[in-house]
Amino acid sequence: MQVRDLLKVLEGVLYREEIQDKLNLKNRDYFRKNYLVPAIEQGLVALTLPDKLTSKHQKYYLTEKGKEILASLNKEN
Template identity: 40%
Template sequence: MLDALLRALIEAEDSGQVTDQVTDQVTDQVTDQVASLLNVLPAGVALKSSELMHQLGLSHRATFRKSYLYPALAAGLIEMTDPESPRSPKQQYRRVAR
């Protein structure tokens, strides 16, 4: 998802629709949000999305998924504990061991 966002921004920039400043702001914002998620998710610990949202002080699930969870998953920084059942109420997320 992060890659798709960056590609769209680059295409818009190439067509003259977006400035370098806007591209940098969006990239920094996504990076900061993912970094915040990683800061509240210690290595070796798996947490539910509701627990992560609480740790981040967020209450809007859609914003959490779009801005924090999905970019971190797409970047391979976190993983699901049960990838075969992504919508399971027991689904948890953990940092990927590097």
């Protein structure tokens, strides 16, 4: 459910803080553990700097698989 919510707000390429703001989440660790990491592990979200996981310039975007899942979720609604 959290991953679905993440997919719905991830438009374009965004910083972690921007995604959290869109989801109205304040706790960084909670966001990473319950939203971001599962989405990345499922191959739905990718990193712009995969070799620099903790870079302050890190951004996230939907993969093709993520876009497909989002499209199917939108069809259901």
